[in-house]
Amino acid sequence: MPERVETRVAYGEALLALGRARQDVVVLDADLYRSTRTVLFAEAFPERFLDLGIAEQDMVSTAAGLAASGLIPYCNSFAMFITARCYDQTRIQIAYPGLPVKLVGSSAGLTQGPDGASHQSLEDISLMRGLPNMAVVVPADDVETHQATFAIAGWPGPVYLRLGRYPTPRLFDESYRFEVGRMVRMRDGGDLVLFACGHMVAKALEAAELLARDGLQARVVNVSTIKPLDAEPVRREAAGVQRAFTVEEHSIIGGLGSAVCEVLAEEARVPVTRLGVRDQFGESGLADELLAKHGLQPEGIRSSVLRALG
Amino acid sequence: MDSDTPAFGDLERMAATIRCDIVQMIHRAGAGHPGGALSAADLVTALYFRVMRLDPRNPSWPARDRFILSKGHACPVLYAALARRGYFPLSELDTLRQLGSRLQGHPDMLKTPGIDMTAGSLGQGLSAGLGMALAARVRGLDIHVYVLLGDGEVQEGQVWEAAMAASKWQTANLVALLDCNRLQNDGEVAGIMPVEPLAAKWRAFGWEVREIDGHNMREIVETLEEVRDHAVRPTAILAHTIKGCGVSFMENVPGWHGRAPNDEEAEQALCELRRRLNG
Numbered sequence: 001m002p003e004r005v006e007t008r009v010a011y012g013e014a015l016l017a018l019g020r021a022r023q024d025v026v027v028l029d030a031d032l033y034r035s036t037r038t039v040l041f042a043e044a045f046p047e048r049f050l051d052l053g054i055a056e057q058d059m060v061s062t063a064a065g066l067a068a069s070g071l072i073p074y075c076n077s078f079a080m081f082i083t084a085r086c087y088d089q090t091r092i093q094i095a096y097p098g099l100p101v102k103l104v105g106s107s108a109g110l111t112q113g114p115d116g117a118s119h120q121s122l123e124d125i126s127l128m129r130g131l132p133n134m135a136v137v138v139p140a141d142d143v144e145t146h147q148a149t150f151a152i153a154g155w156p157g158p159v160y161l162r163l164g165r166y167p168t169p170r171l172f173d174e175s176y177r178f179e180v181g182r183m184v185r186m187r188d189g190g191d192l193v194l195f196a197c198g199h200m201v202a203k204a205l206e207a208a209e210l211l212a213r214d215g216l217q218a219r220v221v222n223v224s225t226i227k228p229l230d231a232e233p234v235r236r237e238a239a240g241v242q243r244a245f246t247v248e249e250h251s252i253i254g255g256l257g258s259a260v261c262e263v264l265a266e267e268a269r270v271p272v273t274r275l276g277v278r279d280q281f282g283e284s285g286l287a288d289e290l291l292a293k294h295g296l297q298p299e300g301i302r303s304s305v306l307r308a309l310g
Numbered sequence: 311m312d313s314d315t316p317a318f319g320d321l322e323r324m325a326a327t328i329r330c331d332i333v334q335m336i337h338r339a340g341a342g343h344p345g346g347a348l349s350a351a352d353l354v355t356a357l358y359f360r361v362m363r364l365d366p367r368n369p370s371w372p373a374r375d376r377f378i379l380s381k382g383h384a385c386p387v388l389y390a391a392l393a394r395r396g397y398f399p400l401s402e403l404d405t406l407r408q409l410g411s412r413l414q415g416h417p418d419m420l421k422t423p424g425i426d427m428t429a430g431s432l433g434q435g436l437s438a439g440l441g442m443a444l445a446a447r448v449r450g451l452d453i454h455v456y457v458l459l460g461d462g463e464v465q466e467g468q469v470w471e472a473a474m475a476a477s478k479w480q481t482a483n484l485v486a487l488l489d490c491n492r493l494q495n496d497g498e499v500a501g502i503m504p505v506e507p508l509a510a511k512w513r514a515f516g517w518e519v520r521e522i523d524g525h526n527m528r529e530i531v532e533t534l535e536e537v538r539d540h541a542v543r544p545t546a547i548l549a550h551t552i553k554g555c556g557v558s559f560m561e562n563v564p565g566w567h568g569r570a571p572n573d574e575e576a577e578q579a580l581c582e583l584r585r586r587l588n589g
Contacts (some may be wrong), residue, residue: 026448048448050479058437058471065441068419068427070372071448073441088431089468093438097419097428 004167007198008106010142011163012037014149015074019045022153026066028052029076030059035165036076036106056085063101064093072100072153078112079105079121079162083128094158095131102152103128104161109249110277110294111166111199111287120282120290121162126254128160129227135180136227138162138256140201141171144224147178155180164249166287168199171222181225183233189217192305193238196247197223197256203291204247206298211305218305226259234263238270243308245273247301249291252276273308275301316359318527324394325355325527326587329556330580331390331403337576339407342415345566347387349491349524349551350458356530357456358391361538366396369423375453376442378427380435381460381489382416383568389413389422397424433466435459436486440472443481454538458487462494465503470515476544477516485537486517486546489524491553493564512546524549556583 018025019041026048033039033051042049052059056077063073075082082105094101105124112120128136137152137159139145145163152159171186186201187208196204201222208218221237238244244264246257257274264270277294291297295304329351336342358364362375379388386406393400398412405411412421416430427438439457446453463469476484488508496502509519518541522529530549537545554560557579571579
């Protein structure tokens, strides 16, 4: 069994390191600093940590003021609250003026688990992707999370960083270098391509091994930046296969699946199947149970692929 | 008006000039919000021509004082003040709300020199002001942050989130300036959604509170300067104003919240304002 780490845990440690490296980084939280793991930064740099209490709207607007004064704020809450609860504030005061505020959504997706639909963000990528100027980053493992936490500090505009609380295997070695906007091929294969993000990259790789036993070679691509998404690499990775698949722990509306389809539809040479949550709210359950129910475990991905390829 | 400390009479004349600009801009644009721009004219004039530390030749000077127009729909008053202060040519006021203009229908910090925060959705400015006040603390800068809100605007819950937070951090360099003109889009604040007792509310949130006549230049300036120089905690200044102040037929009439004067109305308004300017 390879080492499994939650991306939110990797983020907490990376943020602490970033605080040492950059004096202009300030961290804001809304009464969740143990869950979001900003507690490490808070204890090391109390003068650069602001807990706004249960007030996400005030938090992101305060961050706009900090960013307009030359600082780099990282705002933290659960993914659903950092995106939906303060959407108008983010739209007017962060995205529109392009201020370099980093919104970090923790415990995203179905794997949030037992807290149920209110806490399971299945629309957050869609919401953030719809905002001009906003970059959307969904790292796949702890190494990529660490890299992304540093890289987005240098990105000139606002960023939504989506993290999970689901122990996920390490996919990259320490030599990996994340760049905003660059997708990474994780596995070669000529029959189909699986575009995945976040926890689904590891699941897609496992599904690819199952499919190999069925005689199908799956290419797996980690789309850790969902926006900006350049068309050319999407076309290149989808070239020559029978069908493209997108795999995300998110609604099939507005997220990775939509982003990939928007590119490929303009060429209409490769059919696409979107795997994810089919326009429903979540529910309480264990992370693995919920992923299985929505066909997002390796066996479920395999079944969907076999069905689509007929 | 180039002197660092213009006299009250000069400030009053500048406020009257800015009121003329407001009427002309909105008339020419054919749309806008004259009532709340006119009620705030004396407050904005006091800040930009006397109280705030600014450099119009360097709008992004890090050590400047900051101003946030949280009631962003009143932006003609701010555009007029910025133009009169030299941030951009006066002729540009003619372009308000036109395609390609730097003067948008609501404040845009990327487009307009001198605008410190984008606005347009009510209730958000005080939080951003808090962020600027705290940033000054982190960066070791001695600056003051002024946020202008409407009295109806405090119906937005986020204002009170920011009030709580400013009290927590005791940002003495943060001033909330309330343009209490008692009217909002749909009618009287007291009837739409009562906000009183405002002074008691701000005090209960840990703020220092001052109440002034928002059209008495001497009182405005003396209060702002005293707060700037001596505040030990965040201060709310409740400035009692008249919506549409300076134009008789606009004063205290809710309908002038968000409509432009026609040719005849503009002419009459300018006639009244010029009489005041020359009188």
